[in-house]
Amino acid sequence: MKKQKMSLPMQILIALVAGIVVGLICSVIGDSGKTFTASYLKPFGDIFVNLLKFIVVPVVLLSMIDGILSMGDMKKVGSVGIKTVVYFLCTTAIACVIGLIFANIFAGANLFPDLHDQLGAAEYEPKAFNGFMSVLVDIFPSNMWQSFVNANMLQVIVVSLFFGGSIMVAGERGKLARDIVSSFYAVIEKLMEFVISLSPIGVFTYMAWVTATQGANILGSLALVILCAYIGYIVHAVLVYSLSAQVFVGMSPIAFFKGAFAAMMFAFTSTSSAATLPVSKECAHEMGAEDDISAFVLPLGSTINMDGTAIYQCVATVFIASCAGIHLTIGQMVIVVVTATLASIGTAGVSGAGMIMLAMVLETLGIPVAYIGLIVAVDRIFDMGRTCLNVTGDIACSLCVSKWEGGRKKAGKR
Ligand code: ASP
Numbered sequence: 192m193k194k195q196k197m198s199l200p201m202q203i204l205i206a207l208v209a210g211i212v213v214g215l216i217c218s219v220i221g222d223s224g225k226t227f228t229a230s231y232l233k234p235f236g237d238i239f240v241n242l243l244k245f246i247v248v249p250v251v252l253l254s255m256i257d258g259i260l261s262m263g264d265m266k267k268v269g270s271v272g273i274k275t276v277v278y279f280l281c282t283t284a285i286a287c288v289i290g291l292i293f294a295n296i297f298a299g300a301n302l303f304p305d306l307h308d309q310l311g312a313a314e315y316e317p318k319a320f321n322g323f324m325s326v327l328v329d330i331f332p333s334n335m336w337q338s339f340v341n342a343n344m345l346q347v348i349v350v351s352l353f354f355g356g357s358i359m360v361a362g363e364r365g366k367l368a369r370d371i372v373s374s375f376y377a378v379i380e381k382l383m384e385f386v387i388s389l390s391p392i393g394v395f396t397y398m399a400w401v402t403a404t405q406g407a408n409i410l411g412s413l414a415l416v417i418l419c420a421y422i423g424y425i426v427h428a429v430l431v432y433s434l435s436a437q438v439f440v441g442m443s444p445i446a447f448f449k450g451a452f453a454a455m456m457f458a459f460t461s462t463s464s465a466a467t468l469p470v471s472k473e474c475a476h477e478m479g480a481e482d483d484i485s486a487f488v489l490p491l492g493s494t495i496n497m498d499g500t501a502i503y504q505c506v507a508t509v510f511i512a513s514c515a516g517i518h519l520t521i522g523q524m525v526i527v528v529v530t531a532t533l534a535s536i537g538t539a540g541v542s543g544a545g546m547i548m549l550a551m552v553l554e555t556l557g558i559p560v561a562y563i564g565l566i567v568a569v570d571r572i573f574d575m576g577r578t579c580l581n582v583t584g585d586i587a588c589s590l591c592v593s594k595w596e597g598g599r600k601k602a603g604k605r
Pocket of ligand 1: 462463497499500538540543577581
């Protein structure tokens with residue numbers, strides 16, 4: 192009898208638990224255990240994430256062009272685009288409200304630690320922001336190859352949209368380009384399958400390293416701030432994503448989270464939505480999202496849809512403000528919702544990017560950006576949860592848009 196292969200989510204779950212166990216053992220051993228995970232386990236996780244990063248530009252480029260071409264006409268592309276952006280914007284605004292509600296409950300009940308005396312020592316060098324118009328201008332590449340080399344995903348998406356649309360409009364004369372895209376995409380899909388099959392290794396090694404080196408931080412003074420963010424992440428996932436999958440797609444919350452599990456766990460350990468893209472595509476496909484639609488929604492989502500990041504930015508803002516003795520008014524909260532929504536859209540789908548964009552929210556409120564230094568040490572722990580939520584939102588959106596565009600196919604059927 193042929194031996195049945197263990198499913199990928201199961202392999203990832205086992206790798207996750209084993210990683211935590213090994214990480215705990217190494218942290219008990221002490222410094223040599225921590226050094227071991229950092230020097231000998233983490234590099235394998237890094238290799239894996241590098242492999243994902245190296246395929247992410249061709250995956251986004253080819254999958255978006257292929258998705259646009261499979262949709263067949265620009266009207267459908269426009270309709271999918273509008274529904275996707277509306278879903279992203281609404282869910283991100285809700286995420287900000289959820290983040291603010293929990294942050295205010297925690298701050299009001301004095302559950303946040305008072306790090307007021309550490310403000311002077313907080314050091315953080317923000318990146319310079321040149322304003323929204325220059326961000327808008329930067330979305331349009333002046334050199335296509337540079338966008339690929341720098342893995343500037345928003346620019347890669349713009350290039351894909353222009354090429355996808357132009358190949359379609361070129362009709363018969365664009366046939367060669369169409370065939371080339373579909374042939375290269377078939378190749379990159381095979382490569383993606385191979386890299387994804389290695390994901391348990393990435394999950395195990397990263398989890399062991401994070402548990403060994405950051406475990407103590409969870410128990411440290413910021414534990415309640417982390418808890419607040421995680422409550423926000425969980426409430427948003429259950430309330431917004433599983434409910435939208437239930438209401439719009441007719442999928443039970445259990446089926447939804449089970450289907451998205453592999454991508455969620457992978458995002459949790461890799462802390463990069465962009466690197467998780469190949470896994471999210473696989474999950475969305477298995478859950479029955481239309482391939483042409485998820486080929487469009489997921490790359491866009493991994494670049495601009497960051498609800499976990501928005502929740503984190505709201506919680507971090509309220510926490511930092513309370514340490515600085517600033518009480519945010521309702522008007523300022525509205526500003527937080529707007530800037531955190533924009534900041535999360537501008538956040539790249541890579542590790543730690545959300546913290547860099549937090550500077551924008553603080554700056555708008557006139558809170559010294561250097562105070563981000565208070566939470567830098569535990570950013571990875573925030574990042575694991577927020578990336579997990581970001582990716583879950585992308586998958587939920589691809590299912591909903593598939594349904595709104597005329598039905599979802601049977602799970603697992605191409
Ligand atoms: N790491 C997150 C992501 O890739 C972005 C962030 O840092 O908030 O989705």
